[in-house]
Amino acid sequence: MAQKDTLTGAEILLKALVDQGVEVLFGYPGGAVLPIYDELFKQNRLRHVLVRHEQAAVHAAEGYARSTGKVGCVLVTSGPGATNTITGLADALCDSIPVVCLTGQVPTHLIGNDAFQEADITGITRPCTKHNYLVKDTNQLARTVHEAFHVARSGRPGPVVIDLPKDVTQGPGEYQPPSRVKPKYKPQVKGDIRAIEQAVEIIANAKRPVFYVGGGVVNSGPAACQLLTQFVRMTGFPITLTLMGLGAFPASDPLFLGMLGMHGTYEANLAMHGCDVMINIGARFDDRVTGRLNAFAPESTKIHIDIDPSSINKNVAVDLSIVGDAAHVLEDLIKVWKARQCRADERALKAWWSRIEEWRAQDCLHYESSNKVIKPQYAIQRLYQLTRDRNPYICTEVGQHQMWAAQHFRFDRPNHWMTSGGLGTMGYGLPAAMGVQVAHPEALVIDIAGESSIQMNIQEMATLCQYRLPVKVFILNNQYMGMVRQWQELIHGGRYSESHMDSHPDFVKLADAFGAVGLRATKPGEVDDVIKEMLAVDRPVIVDMRTDASENCFPMIMPGMAHNEMVLGPEDRAMEKPGSEDDGMVLV
Amino acid sequence: MIKAVEEINRHTIAVLVDNEAGVLARVIGLFSGRGYNIESLTVAEVDPRNSLSRITIVTSGTRMIIEQIKNQLRRLVPVHKVSDLTLEGPQVSRELALVKVAGGGDKRVEALRIADVFRARAVDTTNESFVFEVVGATEKVDAFIKLMEPLGLVEVSRTGVAAIARGSNPL
Numbered sequence: 001m002a003q004k005d006t007l008t009g010a011e012i013l014l015k016a017l018v019d020q021g022v023e024v025l026f027g028y029p030g031g032a033v034l035p036i037y038d039e040l041f042k043q044n045r046l047r048h049v050l051v052r053h054e055q056a057a058v059h060a061a062e063g064y065a066r067s068t069g070k071v072g073c074v075l076v077t078s079g080p081g082a083t084n085t086i087t088g089l090a091d092a093l094c095d096s097i098p099v100v101c102l103t104g105q106v107p108t109h110l111i112g113n114d115a116f117q118e119a120d121i122t123g124i125t126r127p128c129t130k131h132n133y134l135v136k137d138t139n140q141l142a143r144t145v146h147e148a149f150h151v152a153r154s155g156r157p158g159p160v161v162i163d164l165p166k167d168v169t170q171g172p173g174e175y176q177p178p179s180r181v182k183p184k185y186k187p188q189v190k191g192d193i194r195a196i197e198q199a200v201e202i203i204a205n206a207k208r209p210v211f212y213v214g215g216g217v218v219n220s221g222p223a224a225c226q227l228l229t230q231f232v233r234m235t236g237f238p239i240t241l242t243l244m245g246l247g248a249f250p251a252s253d254p255l256f257l258g259m260l261g262m263h264g265t266y267e268a269n270l271a272m273h274g275c276d277v278m279i280n281i282g283a284r285f286d287d288r289v290t291g292r293l294n295a296f297a298p299e300s301t302k303i304h305i306d307i308d309p310s311s312i313n314k315n316v317a318v319d320l321s322i323v324g325d326a327a328h329v330l331e332d333l334i335k336v337w338k339a340r341q342c343r344a345d346e347r348a349l350k351a352w353w354s355r356i357e358e359w360r361a362q363d364c365l366h367y368e369s370s371n372k373v374i375k376p377q378y379a380i381q382r383l384y385q386l387t388r389d390r391n392p393y394i395c396t397e398v399g400q401h402q403m404w405a406a407q408h409f410r411f412d413r414p415n416h417w418m419t420s421g422g423l424g425t426m427g428y429g430l431p432a433a434m435g436v437q438v439a440h441p442e443a444l445v446i447d448i449a450g451e452s453s454i455q456m457n458i459q460e461m462a463t464l465c466q467y468r469l470p471v472k473v474f475i476l477n478n479q480y481m482g483m484v485r486q487w488q489e490l491i492h493g494g495r496y497s498e499s500h501m502d503s504h505p506d507f508v509k510l511a512d513a514f515g516a517v518g519l520r521a522t523k524p525g526e527v528d529d530v531i532k533e534m535l536a537v538d539r540p541v542i543v544d545m546r547t548d549a550s551e552n553c554f555p556m557i558m559p560g561m562a563h564n565e566m567v568l569g570p571e572d573r574a575m576e577k578p579g580s581e582d583d584g585m586v587l588v
Numbered sequence: 589m590i591k592a593v594e595e596i597n598r599h600t601i602a603v604l605v606d607n608e609a610g611v612l613a614r615v616i617g618l619f620s621g622r623g624y625n626i627e628s629l630t631v632a633e634v635d636p637r638n639s640l641s642r643i644t645i646v647t648s649g650t651r652m653i654i655e656q657i658k659n660q661l662r663r664l665v666p667v668h669k670v671s672d673l674t675l676e677g678p679q680v681s682r683e684l685a686l687v688k689v690a691g692g693g694d695k696r697v698e699a700l701r702i703a704d705v706f707r708a709r710a711v712d713t714t715n716e717s718f719v720f721e722v723v724g725a726t727e728k729v730d731a732f733i734k735l736m737e738p739l740g741l742v743e744v745s746r747t748g749v750a751a752i753a754r755g756s757n758p759l
């Protein structure tokens with residue numbers, strides 16, 4: 001038992017979490033973490049959400065983090081509990097989401113002995129975390145927790161694992177408050193002012209500019225998004241956002257060209273291709289965005305603002321780089337722009353916009369509507385129209401439905417769009433939505449799903465029911481792994497190898513079995529009613545939208561092709577010459 | 589595509605890290621995970637008071653890759669400093685090798701003669717073998733080993749490169 005000034009490791013841990021502002025843990029118990037669960041039982045400052053699978057705990061923490069700007073927190077046991085978190089950790093690393101994951105470990109004297117439920121978690125998670133720790137001394141526990149939260153949230157955010165041997169959480173030790181811990185890790189947040197002045201110079205002289213903005217601005221926070229919006233409007237330049245950046249700039253603003261990249265809009269991709277100045281803020285030149293690298297924005301001067309120096313000159317060599325936090329750099333950009341009374345080149349900009357308007361007139365997101373089958377795009381558009389006044393939080397799984405959601409749902413604010421971009425994790429959306437709903441109990445939270453993805457973490461329906469989290473699962477049920485089927489149709493000669501599942505659960509009955517509400521629409525005429533009913537229910541709902549099984553997601557830049565070679569629709573001839581996969585986008 | 593035509597150069601990079609468990613695994617994992625190559629890597633504690641170790645890595649790549657390697661190293665939380673000795677002016681770089689040569693007669697005499705030219709010391713001697721200790725730049729050590737090959741070379745142990753910038757400034 002602990003003496004006067006000492007606490008047990010478990011007590012220290014919970015105290016440190018509270019001091020770090022943690023309100024909720026997503027977790028699952030087991031032998032190695034029983035001392036921590038015992039301590040949780042005795043207190044009521046920290047809430048625990050009992051998930052049904054540890055992967056879901058991490059995605060829930062991601063949803064919580066992305067929708068609040070705080071660090072998400074996970075607690076799991078050793079061995080299988082910890083290994084089950086790997087996909088979630090890798091996902092959070094790819095998308096720069098701040099998460100702290102506490103894993104139980106066998107007692108220190110058993111480490112390395114192949115003890116029961118022992119796994120080398122610091123070893124396994126090294127490449128899929130921003131950093132990790134193995135705590136070997138209870139006196140180091142508080143310091144480690146404080147440092148872990150600092151690392152998770154500072155600079156480019158990411159997941160951090162703290163491995164906690166059972167004896168460390170049981171043993172006595174001393175607590176240290178956050179104020180006593182000086183962090184060694186100090187990323188650069190202020191941009192170099194000379195580079196910022198140079199950037200202003202380039203921006204002011206641009207003739208065919210475009211802002212290419214990504215998740216980094218969302219990471220930086222709502223203030224950064226405000227400053228971005230202010231600066232873009234001051235210049236009158238067009239702006240496109242990555243999948244991860246959606247919401248950083250209001251979609252309803254006419255300066256917004258839509259998403260760019262593989263399934264981006266015609267106008268966004270052509271603006272990227274034809275620009276003479278590209279201003280990248282918090283985006284990482286992902287291969288889904290650039291297309292074939294040697295044909296990427298060939299005539300442009302590129303400015304790149306990013307907090308992580310390793311994002312700069314990684315895939316694309318840039319002309320001017322500014323390392324720093326988006327909000328800080330944007331603030332300075334605006335200051336310098338105003339101080340120098342800069343003006344955009346109105347004539348050039350007018351000519352540029354008139355070309356962009358021509359591209360826009362293509363109406364690239366147009367689809368053949370139908371009054372017989374539900375077109376997936378139609379379902380999303382209706383969902384958007386019927387929910388927009390409630391400012392919903394939208395999560396997605398991975399596949400065509402994700403891309404249609406990105407294209408047809410429009411976001412005017414940041415932190416309302418949760419999707420797995422970098423890892424592309426099927427099964428992300430439902431638990432992420434759970435985390436969002438925990439953080440925002442009153443809000444409307446929807447997971448736009450595919451019938452295949454949803455089955456990867458469907459067990460979390462039980463968690464939703466247990467905690468009365470009224471998440472709406474909106475399945476675009478096309479009976480296929482649609483995105484895989486699309487690639488097979490377009491690239492693999494229509495050989496639909498293993499992309500069809502002959503047996504799916506009856507989602508309406510399944511909802512019922514979990515204690516949720518199940519709804520179904522099979523015809524376009526039923527879509528509105530089903531959505532309205534879904535909104536009227538104050539419980540978890542699964543909607544089974546039976547959509548057109550053969551619909552493909554366009555526009556599309558085929559693998560190895562460039563921005564100006566996009567395929568607009570099924571009739572487009574450009575589709576018949578997919579390029580080499582070596583140079584560009586490869587995987588589904 | 590652009591990368592293919594770019595020149596590949598060898599760089600010596602010095603990295604100052606916290607001397608803590610797993611730090612070497614992080615560095616090595618970074619290189620293997622991202623497909624960078626390691627030609628030589630040495631590590632030892634250099635500042636016991638602050639518990640700092642120095643890792644010296646010899647690697648090669650295009651300008652962009654070398655830049656990436658340094659930036660990726662800087663991202664690691666226990667890394668304090670990364671310095672590209674190749675870019676930062678003149679440097680001294682040394683390694684030590686222990687070279688075992690066995691045989692007799694003329695070859696034995698010849699081995700001793702060459703060792704003398706290279707200022708290699710015989711640190712172990714038996715009637716039929718020597719262990720030479722040779723210190724120098726990598727090229728010198730390579731050359732010595734090559735010359736020992738026909739003279740009965742049986743085993744080599746090398747430390748890898750330790751390097752430091754010339755002049756009075758620290759890392």
Ligand SMILES: Cc1cc2nc3c(=O)[nH]c(=O)nc-3n(C[C@H](O)[C@H](O)[C@H](O)COP(=O)(O)OP(=O)(O)OC[C@H]3O[C@@H](n4cnc5c(N)ncnc54)[C@H](O)[C@@H]3O)c2cc1C
Nearest residue numbers: 214215216243244261262263282284307308326421422424
């Ligand atoms: C099926 C599928 C299809 C996809 N199709 C597309 C597509 O068509 N278009 C598309 O855009 N994406 C698409 N993606 C997503 C794509 O894979 C990438 O995840 C995405 O493009 C990366 O977004 P990002 O460049 O904004 O970078 P993020 O992954 O959001 O990275 C953020 C960048 O900002 C930096 N940063 C972080 N914090 C800060 C800060 N405070 N200040 C400044 N910088 C900061 C980081 O260092 C990093 O470089 C698709 C994904 C899937 C699964």
Ligand SMILES: Cc1ncc(C[n+]2csc(CCOP(=O)(O)OP(=O)(O)O)c2C)c(N)n1
Nearest residue numbers: 399400401426450451452453480481482483
């Ligand atoms: C965990 C995981 N496994 C496999 C894949 C590859 N993959 C990408 S999309 C997709 C199909 C998704 O099908 P569904 O959820 O029905 O969505 P749809 O494309 O039909 O809208 C698959 C298998 C993946 N992204 N994630």
Ligand SMILES: [Mg+2]
Nearest residue numbers: 450451480482
């Ligand atoms: Mg499907």
